[in-house]
Amino acid sequence: MSTVYFEDIAVGDKTVFGEKKVTLEEILKFAQKFDPQPFHVDEKAAGESIYGGLIASGWHTGGMLMRMMVDNMVNQRTGLGSPGFDDLRWILPVRPGDILRFESTVIETRKSSSRPDMGIIRAQVFLLNQNDEKVLSVKTIGMMKTRTG
Amino acid sequence: MLYWEDFTVGRKMEFGAMEVTEEDIIEYATEFDPQSFHIDKEAASEHFFGGIIASGWHTAAMCMRMMVDGYLNNSATMGSPGVEQLRWKKPVRPGETLHVTAEITDRSLPRSKLELGFVKFSHIVCNQDGEVKMTMISSGMFLRKPSKISVQETSQ
Numbered sequence: 018m019s020t021v022y023f024e025d026i027a028v029g030d031k032t033v034f035g036e037k038k039v040t041l042e043e044i045l046k047f048a049q050k051f052d053p054q055p056f057h058v059d060e061k062a063a064g065e066s067i068y069g070g071l072i073a074s075g076w077h078t079g080g081m082l083m084r085m086m087v088d089n090m091v092n093q094r095t096g097l098g099s100p101g102f103d104d105l106r107w108i109l110p111v112r113p114g115d116i117l118r119f120e121s122t123v124i125e126t127r128k129s130s131s132r133p134d135m136g137i138i139r140a141q142v143f144l145l146n147q148n149d150e151k152v153l154s155v156k157t158i159g160m161m162k163t164r165t166g
Numbered sequence: 167m168l169y170w171e172d173f174t175v176g177r178k179m180e181f182g183a184m185e186v187t188e189e190d191i192i193e194y195a196t197e198f199d200p201q202s203f204h205i206d207k208e209a210a211s212e213h214f215f216g217g218i219i220a221s222g223w224h225t226a227a228m229c230m231r232m233m234v235d236g237y238l239n240n241s242a243t244m245g246s247p248g249v250e251q252l253r254w255k256k257p258v259r260p261g262e263t264l265h266v267t268a269e270i271t272d273r274s275l276p277r278s279k280l281e282l283g284f285v286k287f288s289h290i291v292c293n294q295d296g297e298v299k300m301t302m303i304s305s306g307m308f309l310r311k312p313s314k315i316s317v318q319e320t321s322q
Contacts, residue, residue: 050227050231051227051228052227052231052234053231053234053239054234054238054239054243067244068245074227074230075245076223076226076230077227079223079226080194080197080198080199080223080227083198083199083221083223084197084198084199084200087199087201099222099254100253100254101222101251101252101253101254102249102251102252103250103251103252104248104249104250104251105248105249105252106248107245107246107247107248
């Protein structure tokens with residue numbers, strides 16, 4: 018049931034959820050398909066690289082972020098999709114066994130100038146690991162239905 | 167092997183192609199983006215997209231694969247610090263074939279580390295008809311040609 022509309026979201030709203038445990042099998046499976054660089058798919062080569070061990074593809078971490086948003090936010094909102102994102106930073110490597118959690122703070126809300134039934138929400142999102150280190154940051158853009166529209 | 171010196175501003179590279187199947191779209195979305203218009207054919211046909219479409223993150227992952235096969239695995243890459251801007255311009259649908267154009271727009275050398283440099287790319291992902299599906303401005307880090315480092319040092 019979609020019940021959260023654009024008007025229900027305000028600047029400063031904070032959302033926190035997780036957790037997602039990252040496994041070696043998932044890292045290998047994703048990277049073999051989408052990002053077969055040695056430090057993502059080859060444990061020996063990864064050990065000798067600057068990363069000192071196998072790390073997740075940054076796009077795999079992005080996919081895990083999306084899954085956490087779908088499970089916890091998207092289906093409760095009147096979402097109209099997203100045009101993209103800004104300032105994605107892979108701050109620290111994500112490694113097998115890491116446990117990720119999600120933190121989001123709304124930084125901007127505005128009504129669409131061309132579509133009165135739609136509003137745009139921008140948020141600063143972080144993924145953190147089990148040591149409270151930020152591993153990823155991104156500014157998301159989401160479009161939502163307006164209650165009045 | 168491509169080093170930082172090889173990525174000159176204005177250079178254009180083209181790579182791909184990759185065919186997008188319905189099976190691939192559903193498989194990716196089931197794991198990472200299980201919204202109905204990515205995984206459920208019937209629900210998707212009633213949605214405003216009018217049919218199943220790929221997750222935007224799936225399109226980005228396919229772009230990554232084309233980059234890896236296109237040049238990254240033949241380069242002295244040290245990874246990427248991130249993406250400045252990414253835009254999903256149009257839905258990607260089953261049966262389309264994607265390819266990538268990458269243009270180098272800027273590059274720089276950090277003062278602290280002589281052995282590597284940054285390169286900024288503007289990527290455009292198109293389908294078989296040249297329709298723009300995704301744009302992405304992102305940076306990569308590449309090792310410098312071993313022989314060039316000492317030259318740079320002495321010239322400064």
